[in-house]
Amino acid sequence: GQQVMQIPQYQHVQEGEDFTTYCNSSTTLSNIQWYKQRPGGHPVFLIQLVKSGEVKKQKRLTFQFGEAKKNSSLHITATQTTDVGTYFCAGESGTSYGKLTFGQGTILTVHP
Amino acid sequence: EAQVTQNPRYLITVTGKKLTVTCSQNMNHEYMSWYRQDPGLGLRQIYYSMNVEVTDKGDVPEGYKVSRKEKRNFPLILESPSPNQTSLYFCASSGQANEKLFFGSGTQLSVL
Numbered sequence: 001g002q003q004v005m006q007i008p009q010y011q012h013v014q015e016g017e018d019f020t021t022y023c024n025s026s027t028t029l030s031n032i033q034w035y036k037q038r039p040g041g042h043p044v045f046l047i048q049l050v051k052s053g054e055v056k057k058q059k060r061l062t063f064q065f066g067e068a069k070k071n072s073s074l075h076i077t078a079t080q081t082t083d084v085g086t087y088f089c090a091g092e093s094g095t096s097y098g099k100l101t102f103g104q105g106t107i108l109t110v111h112p
Numbered sequence: 113e114a115q116v117t118q119n120p121r122y123l124i125t126v127t128g129k130k131l132t133v134t135c136s137q138n139m140n141h142e143y144m145s146w147y148r149q150d151p152g153l154g155l156r157q158i159y160y161s162m163n164v165e166v167t168d169k170g171d172v173p174e175g176y177k178v179s180r181k182e183k184r185n186f187p188l189i190l191e192s193p194s195p196n197q198t199s200l201y202f203c204a205s206s207g208q209a210n211e212k213l214f215f216g217s218g219t220q221l222s223v224l
Contacts, residue, residue: 001171009152031210042202043155045212088154090213098143098162098209099170104154 002027004091006103014111019076021106023089030094032065032072037105038085046074079110114139118203118216125193126224133188133219135203143206144186145170145213146178148199155202161186162209193223 003026013019023032031050035043047056049065049072056063062075072091076083089103116137125131137144145160147170157170161180175197177189186205190197200220204213 006154033212035213042215042218043204043213044215048212090155092210098145098160098168100145100157100160100210100213101171102147102155102157104152 002091002093002096002099002101004089004101004103006089006106008106009104010107010109012109012111013079015081016078019079019083019108021074021087021089021108023072023091023103025070025091025093025101027093027095028069029091030069030097031092032069033090033100034063034072034074035088035090036085037088041085043088076108079108081110081112084108084110114214116203116205116214116216118201118219120219121217122220124222124224127194128192130189130191131193131221132190133201133203133221135186135188135216136184137186137205137214138184139205139207139214140183141205141207141214142183143209143211144180145204146176146186146188147202147204148172148197149202149218150199158188158201160209193221195223197221198223 033048034046037043054065060077086105088105146158147155159178161167203216
């Protein structure tokens with residue numbers, strides 16, 4: 001079945017450093033979504049990418065969807081302590097409508 | 113307020129004692145789904161429902177049942193819980209499949 005691998009599993013940064021998490025799918029995706037989960041909280045939607053090669057920005061966050069629609073990345077510029085949490089990607093393949101596969105998540109710690 | 117409501121928030125039970133975790137959304141969403149979250153494994157989809165009376169297996173359906181008799185409710189049933197079902201469970205909904213998900217606050221289940 002479809003697998004979505006996300007790396008790294010953990011990332012510790014000093015406040016002000018940049019951060020990137022990567023997702024790779026074993027199959028071509030119809031779209032990919034990104035979520036953030038604060039410690040003790042529930043996942044909250046950040047963005048959805050649909051088009052091949054798509055790049056979207058939200059303030060300090062930049063999201064990319066690969067040309068082959070099999071990989072994606074989230075980059076945070078100049079991290080802040082409010083960025084702490086777990087970041088998940090979630091992909092749906094074109095052949096499994098409704099079946100969403102999440103990556104394992106990247107736990108981000110930001111040291112002030 | 114638009115929300116997904118899960119109950120209970122915490123549940124401790126014993127092996128074999130049937131239990132139900134309720135999930136309700138007030139956004140008239142067609143799509144609902146259940147996930148379990150375990151350390152290092154991310155969120156894994158248990159079951160999903162595209163609409164009333166339509167349910168499908170996710171990646172880890174064994175040991176679980178669901179029903180979708182009404183649009184707003186999507187209960188998760190464990191007929192004979194086992195310790196390996198100890199986990200954090202999330203219900204989520206979206207207007208349609210492949211749209212952004214709204215998550216409930218989660219249910220921490222411990223099976224002794």
